[in-house]
Amino acid sequence: MEEKKSNSLDIDGQNFNPNLYLEKLFKECSLRQVMDHEAEVVKDTQTLHSDMQTLVYENYNKFISATDTIKKMKTDFKKMETEMDLLASNMDSITSFSDQISTTLQGTRQQISKLSGVHTLLKRLQFLFKLPSTLKNRVEEKNYAQAVQDYLHAQRVLTQYGNMASFKGIQSDCEVILKELKIKLRGKFSNADATAKELAESVDLLLQLDEPARELCMEFLCCAEKRLGEQLVLLRDQSEQRDITEFVDLGCTGFLSDLCLVVASFHDMFINRMNENDDDVENSEIFENFAAKELNSFILQNMKKYFDLVKNKVDSEQDNGDTVVLVNALDRFFRRLQAMNTLCRNVDFSEKGIEIIINAGKRQCKMHLNLLKMHFAESMTKVRQSLNTTKLITQDKDDKNLNELLVSLMMTIVEKIKGVLQDLVAFIQPDVTFAQKAQFRDSFCVDNVREGLIVCFIHHLTATARSFCSNNTMDIKNPPTLMLLLSKFCIDFQTGNIHYLLSKTDELFGINSKGTIALTKESEINTTMQESAQELLNYYVRIQGLNVSQMLRKSVETRDWLHTIEPRTVRAVMKRVVEDIAAIDSTVALLYEDQGNNTEHSSDSSRKTHSISVSRHQYKSNWSTYTPNHLDSTLVSNMHKLFSERIEIFSTVEFNKVSILTGIIKISLKTFMECVRLKTYSKYGLQQIQVDTHYLQLYLWRFVADENLVHFLLDEILGSAVHRCLEPVLMEPSVVDIICERG
Numbered sequence: 001m002e003e004k005k006s007n008s009l010d011i012d013g014q015n016f017n018p019n020l021y022l023e024k025l026f027k028e029c030s031l032r033q034v035m036d037h038e039a040e041v042v043k044d045t046q047t048l049h050s051d052m053q054t055l056v057y058e059n060y061n062k063f064i065s066a067t068d069t070i071k072k073m074k075t076d077f078k079k080m081e082t083e084m085d086l087l088a089s090n091m092d093s094i095t096s097f098s099d100q101i102s103t104t105l106q107g108t109r110q111q112i113s114k115l116s117g118v119h120t121l122l123k124r125l126q127f128l129f130k131l132p133s134t135l136k137n138r139v140e141e142k143n144y145a146q147a148v149q150d151y152l153h154a155q156r157v158l159t160q161y162g163n164m165a166s167f168k169g170i171q172s173d174c175e176v177i178l179k180e181l182k183i184k185l186r187g188k189f190s191n192a193d194a195t196a197k198e199l200a201e202s203v204d205l206l207l208q209l210d211e212p213a214r215e216l217c218m219e220f221l222c223c224a225e226k227r228l229g230e231q232l233v234l235l236r237d238q239s240e241q242r243d244i245t246e247f248v249d250l251g252c253t254g255f256l257s258d259l260c261l262v263v264a265s266f267h268d269m270f271i272n273r274m275n276e277n278d279d280d281v282e283n284s285e286i287f288e289n290f291a292a293k294e295l296n297s298f299i300l301q302n303m304k305k306y307f308d309l310v311k312n313k314v315d316s317e318q319d320n321g322d323t324v325v326l327v328n329a330l331d332r333f334f335r336r337l338q339a340m341n342t343l344c345r346n347v348d349f350s351e352k353g354i355e356i357i358i359n360a361g362k363r364q365c366k367m368h369l370n371l372l373k374m375h376f377a378e379s380m381t382k383v384r385q386s387l388n389t390t391k392l393i394t395q396d397k398d399d400k401n402l403n404e405l406l407v408s409l410m411m412t413i414v415e416k417i418k419g420v421l422q423d424l425v426a427f428i429q430p431d432v433t434f435a436q437k438a439q440f441r442d443s444f445c446v447d448n449v450r451e452g453l454i455v456c457f458i459h460h461l462t463a464t465a466r467s468f469c470s471n472n473t474m475d476i477k478n479p480p481t482l483m484l485l486l487s488k489f490c491i492d493f494q495t496g497n498i499h500y501l502l503s504k505t506d507e508l509f510g511i512n513s514k515g516t517i518a519l520t521k522e523s524e525i526n527t528t529m530q531e532s533a534q535e536l537l538n539y540y541v542r543i544q545g546l547n548v549s550q551m552l553r554k555s556v557e558t559r560d561w562l563h564t565i566e567p568r569t570v571r572a573v574m575k576r577v578v579e580d581i582a583a584i585d586s587t588v589a590l591l592y593e594d595q596g597n598n599t600e601h602s603s604d605s606s607r608k609t610h611s612i613s614v615s616r617h618q619y620k621s622n623w624s625t626y627t628p629n630h631l632d633s634t635l636v637s638n639m640h641k642l643f644s645e646r647i648e649i650f651s652t653v654e655f656n657k658v659s660i661l662t663g664i665i666k667i668s669l670k671t672f673m674e675c676v677r678l679k680t681y682s683k684y685g686l687q688q689i690q691v692d693t694h695y696l697q698l699y700l701w702r703f704v705a706d707e708n709l710v711h712f713l714l715d716e717i718l719g720s721a722v723h724r725c726l727e728p729v730l731m732e733p734s735v736v737d738i739i740c741e742r743g
Contacts, residue, residue: 009039019651037694045521061188079560139181142256147181148205203269217270217291222300224262228302231255235309244329248310252336252521255306259299260340266295288684299347314360323364327426330357334434350437357434357441361427365448368420372457375416376464378408387479402590406492413461414497417454418504424449425508445509446519447613455520456506462532465490469539480547481587483540488591490533491655494526534652541653541660544584547668548577552668561685562726570695570740571688577668585661585703592657661703669696671715677720683727690730695740 008022012085025034091196136149185202206216230255238250310333334357337349383405389481427444428435435441465486468478502522505511511519555573653663676689693714701707723729 009430037397048302049573135312137178144181144205145201145375147177148208165333177595178209182209182211197234199242213270213287214290215271217266217294220266221262221294223251225302228255228262231258231311232302232305235306239313239316241311244313246331247313248329251310255302256336256340262300263295266291278339279479282421284566288559302347303347303352307356311356311359315363319337323423324426326360327429327432329432330360331432333357338433354434354437358448360438361440362448362452363426364424364427365444366455366682368424369453369457369460369719372413372416372420372453373460376461380464382477383485387447387481387485388477402481402485402587406458406488406591408484409489409631410492410497410547413493414501417501420453421449421505421508424453428455428509441510445511449509450502450505450511451520452500452558453527456538458501458525459528462490462528465532466535469536469542480543483536483543484588484591484741487533487536487540487655490536493506494529496531498522498525498529519712521668525609533655537653537655538663542667545664545671548580548664548668549671551576551580552672552676556672556679559685561679561681561688564685564688566684567688567691567731567739569691571692574652574692574695577696580701581661581665581668581703584656588660592655594657657707658703662709665704665710666713669710669717673713673720675715676717677724681721681725683725683729686721686725686728687731689721690718690738692737692738698740 007013008015009021010016011021024039029037134147140142157581164456185206203216203220235247235251235255239247253642271288314326334350334353337353340349341347386405388403426432428441466482468486499522501526551573555571651663653659679685681689697710697714700710704710722730
């Protein structure tokens with residue numbers, strides 16, 4: 001405040017300097033802002049003037065009212081003085097008359113007192129003789145309280161003179177009537193329509209009649225047990241017919257309300273009343289402990305039955321229920337339990353209620369997890385059907401379908417997960433009472449939502465993806481393209497969605513991922529997803545390699561290589577192999593780029609010329625190697641192969657197109673080579689192998705990262721054929737080139 005007073009730019013301060021204020025305003029604000037500020041100052045000034053004027057008028061009115069009040073008080077005080085003088089004179093007259101009456105009656109006072117005592121005694125005797133009929137009339141009129149008061153009024157006399165013949169009959173008649181009265185008072189306990197006030201009055205009257213407090217206590221709880229049991233039976237019968245909200249409301253207004261009424265009545269009738277009336281402190285404490293123990297046992301026994309009904313209803317409702325409706329019902333249930341805690345101080349029902357709510361949240365997460373699994377299974381079925389019915393690799397207009405399938409699959413899964421998270425956020429809304437409990441938030445948010453739902457579903461994605469390649473045999477319902485799509489799905493899901501989903505979950509549910517040790521780490525999930533993608537891609541390469549190998553194997557095994565004619569063209573199976581490899585290349589290119597291939601291939605025309613020149617050199621060396629007169633050269637060549645780098649046929653595939661195609665080609669050519677080694681060839685059979693390998697060499701180089709790998713394997717195939725040939729004579733390379741170009 002001192003700082004505000006000393007500020008010369010504060011328009012409300014005492015040291016306000018208008019010149020400095022205007023100078024600062026002109027310097028910092030535009031013309032439009034200055035005009036707006038001026039209008040604002042004018043408006044504030046007018047408002048202040050109006051307020052000051054109103055304040056003056058109000059104070060003036062108060063002053064006038066105070067003046068009128070003072071004038072009126074002067075008039076009233078004058079009138080009051082006159083009345084006080086008149087009252088004083090009247091009191092003097094009354095005093096004098098009283099003295100005269102006392103003097104006159106002084107002689108007969110003792111006689112009047114004696115007559116009054118006799119009259120009182122006669123009235124008591126008359127009351128005693130009429131007591132049985134009076135009590136009977138009171139009972140018939142249901143005026144039980146007055147009947148007890150009449151009896152207690154005469155009880156001391158009856159007890160003292162009960163041995164006298166005249167009083168003995170009266171006492172026996174009263175005892176019979178009191179016995180009937182006690183039965184009717186106890187009947188209030190089992191009356192469902194009896195109010196708490198009536199019950200309290202009945203217990204109070206029975207206690208006044210010296211009935212044992214413990215016996216009354218147990219009898220009251222027994223009758224209350226029957227009434228609450230009827231409420232529980234009604235609640236169980238209505239469970240299937242009502243939704244969760246109606247069920248909770250019925251339980252709160254029925255069973256819980258009756259239980260609270262019983263507890264409150266019990267405290268009023270026994271514990272509180274005994275503490276107030278019992279002069280023996282020790283006996284009072286003993287009974288209080290007994291009553292509290294019996295009451296707690298009664299409450300726990302009945303609440304256990306109620307909790308079982310609520311748990312069964314919540315479990316049955318969650319299969320097809322709305323989360324918001326469920327949360328609202330559970331919130332009402334928990335609020336009522338907290339209200340009961342204030343009444344039943346020795347028993348805490350919040351823990352049991354939280355346990356039921358935690359189980360409900362857990363089941364809700366499991367239900368959503370099953371829905372996510374079903375949605376993913378349906379999505380996979382649609383993808384599989386789409387891949388089986390659409391020719392993605394042959395039509396240009398369908399080339400984008402594979403990417404569209406991948407994006408659609410990923411987007412539907414992510415959106416579905418986000419929808420599930422938004423649905424479960426209802427459990428932790430600020431207006432939900434049980435959401436404020438740390439026990440619930442830790443269990444629900446961390447264990448059920450993050451770990452039990454999101455992380456578990458991501459593991460399900462990887463497990464489902466791996467299940468497609470768990471067997472060595474390929475299911476005809478699952479096209480190889482599905483493995484490729486799933487591998488890309490795992491890679492993209494790992495890089496783009498896992499961190500997003502986990503962060504979204506932590507943000508929505510307030511989870512501190514850094515402070516919680518038990519959380520599954522994101523790196524572990526990424527590693528699992530990466531391994532699944534790798535396994536799927538390796539499986540895709542093996543399946544496609546085996547498909548191409550199957551064609552090559554059949555083409556070798558079904559041909560009579562000893563009686564074949566001179567080759568004039570490339571075999572159709574080789575053309576089919578090249579076409580299939582090209583088709584696979586087109587399909588893979590839709591999902592994977594050439595990230596792993598750093599070397600640029602030359603154009604087709606230049607590459608073909610190079611291939612021919614390389615082939616000529618190789619074939620010339622092959623003539624010199626495989627002619628029977630050059631066994632030493634063959635030995636040297638074989639020794640060189642022993643020390644050359646070994647080719648891994650089933651090695652791990654990298655996540656790029658060239659590595660995938662290289663793996664498929666390695667498997668195919670390796671199979672081709674092993675099949676060639678099992679056959680025996682004539683001269684023309686060898687030459688056909690020569691033409692086929694050269695054709696493959698011309699077209700397969702562009703699909704691999706290292707073309708020397710193709711040269712090496714094809715050279716091995718041709719070399720194996722030469723070794724298995726009865727007349728190893730190769731064709732001229734130029735003739736082979738012509739045949740391949742024509743093919």
